[in-house]
Amino acid sequence: MLQLQNAEQTWTNCLSIIRDQIPESTFGTWFESTRGKALDDKNLVVEIPNDFVYQWLEGHYRELVHKAAFQVLGDEYLVTYVLAEARPLESESKPAEKISAPSARLTHDPASQISPHYKFQNFVEGSSNQFAKAAAVAVAEAPGKTSFNPLVVYGGVGLGKTHLIQAIGNLSLDNAMVTRALYVSSERFTNEFINSIQNNKTTEFSSIYRNVDLLIVDDIQFFMNKERTQEEFFHTFNALYQKGKQIVLSSDRPPKEIVGIEDRLLSRCQWGLVVDIQPPDLETRIAILQRKAEENGIDLPSDVIQLIAHNITSNIRELEGSLIRLLAFASVNKHDITLNLARHVLKDLFIQKLRNLTVEDIQKEVCDYYKMPDDMMRAKTRKKEVALARQIAMYLAKKLTKHSLKTIGLHFGGRDHTTVIHAIDAIEKLMETDIQIKSEVDVLKQRLSVA
Missing domain, CATH: 1.10.1750.10 (DnaA protein, C-terminal DNA-binding domain)
Structure with a gap:
């Protein structure tokens, strides 16, 4: 019982930190229904209502969760999730059945930075991303051996860039095309570089990033105006490229349109192939919703799919978020998913669209x-x-x-x-x-x- 109380209190403290860093509505949708389940000297197990919530937390708030856990516990911990229906994780019983995905460590573990959820198999292809996916598959099947080096994928927020570039890492590792792959956000790269300077460990930092077979860097536009970080990344790029290692980058705009980044670095970003991802068309949005419903064993009425697909048009993240929000509401309140329920639960999103309608x-x-x-x-x-x-x-x-x-x-x-x-x-x-x-x-x- 004491273990459970400690787990609940620890997770409550984590939630207090998380709540201050995201909108209240977002917190209510994704974190309100979670609770601390178990805690030992190395693991914090968090109970969640369904697999949709797991995917969203892992896909969008993974680093935030682990930072919060680090602040509360002050040590290296694994944060894992367990479905609410599963048995509790207690010392006298077998461990609860966790969702099948390795947990990310707080420490720098290159393999754990690539989310196992991001696969080509669950990436829905459409006219808006067809070329980008084809290029990504080609790179994953022969990293460092194609002319697509670096591969730069750009597009707006929530269009699947992170999914696509991490899928490259997963396929390359699964097929043993590489032994060392590393995914990192530009923000994390910058923060780790700053820490290495403060702790006189720049040599160790450089060694981590220059001795991988595949380096994936997300959102390179955040390197803007960070001169020393750009310098370090420039030399990292050169070291990997000269050894024939694969580099994959993403950005919210074409490299040539990024201001505040040195010309020599921008030039290197365009040595290989630059591809874009556009907002999904109606057919792709419907396919994404159908795939998500099938993956999670949900019988989603076609009129509900049509309603969401016609109204949520800007990006995939909002599309999936709408579906998860609907599922969470129906699950918590024990309602069947119907057209009227979807209109009620998602009305604020639709009203926002109505305001912008021309x-x-x-x-x-x-x-x-x-x-x-x-x-x-x-x-x-x-x-x-x-x-x-x-x-x-x-x-x-x-x-x-x-x-x-x-x-x-x-x-x-x-x-x-x-x-x-x-x-x-x-x-x-x-x-x-x-x-x-x-x-x-x-x-x-x-x-x-x-x-």
Whole structure:
């Protein structure tokens, strides 16, 4: 019992540190349902409600969790997770069944820096990332032996860069193409370099990074204006490259657009191959949600998948986060996952999208739905099918944006505000008498916002 109390108190202290470093809503979604389960001289076991939470904590808050544990315990500890259904980890019983993934140590362990969750097998491929994935697989299968050295993957936040570059490390290690691989964020590289200077251990620091077969550095844009760190990384790059070792980098923008980094380092970043990842298209977003549901044994209704995929469009992290949030709510409150539940749980995310909705967004969605060119919204044609689609778009623009009638008319080829009024009246009347039209408008509303 004392062990359990110590574990709970230790984890509560860790949560206090974590809470101060992330938004309250984020804390509530991912950390509120966790608790300390067991504690011994080397391990802190944390109970979590489901595998979704594990994936999110490991994928996005791994370093934050371990830093918090280090602050509380002041020593090298393993932080591991156990599902709530599993038996408790007690001295007189067998260890609880942990989720199958090695835990990251607080100390510098090169192998443990690559998350075992990030594999090519669970990376959903689409038109937005197809080339980047192909290049990553080629590098993983022959590290240091292709012309893709370095391989630089760039793209916006939450598009899967970290997943892709760590998948390279996992495949290379699994196939024994390399024996020493190291993943590190640019922030960690910088902090460790600073610590090595303070402790007169720069030689040891250099040795760690210059004696690997595969070096993966995430978010190199954070090297901006850090002159001594850039100098160290420059020499590390040269040492590895000259020995034929593979270098993989990621950034939120093309290397040539990063300011505050020396030209000689930027030049080296472009010696190999630079590839980008774009925001996922609708089909890829649906595939990602379906894959996540299948991985976790969840029966996710297709209308829920469509709702999330149509409304969460900016990046994969938000897409997965929305699904995990929905799952966590349904699990804690013992509700079935339905369309109405999804609308309720995710309404704040959808409202945010609604606030940013433009007339052009509505026009594009309507044209995509009715399979016609975007410019038909502004054309002078009076073809029945085009005129109906245009009226529906005007109706939705009035209902889903704060634009005036005059402004809406201007977006439709400079039409008068009376034309917009007529369109709104016409669609409202049709929705009362024509079930098909009402259904089509409702689908479009669902795609654009919360119906």
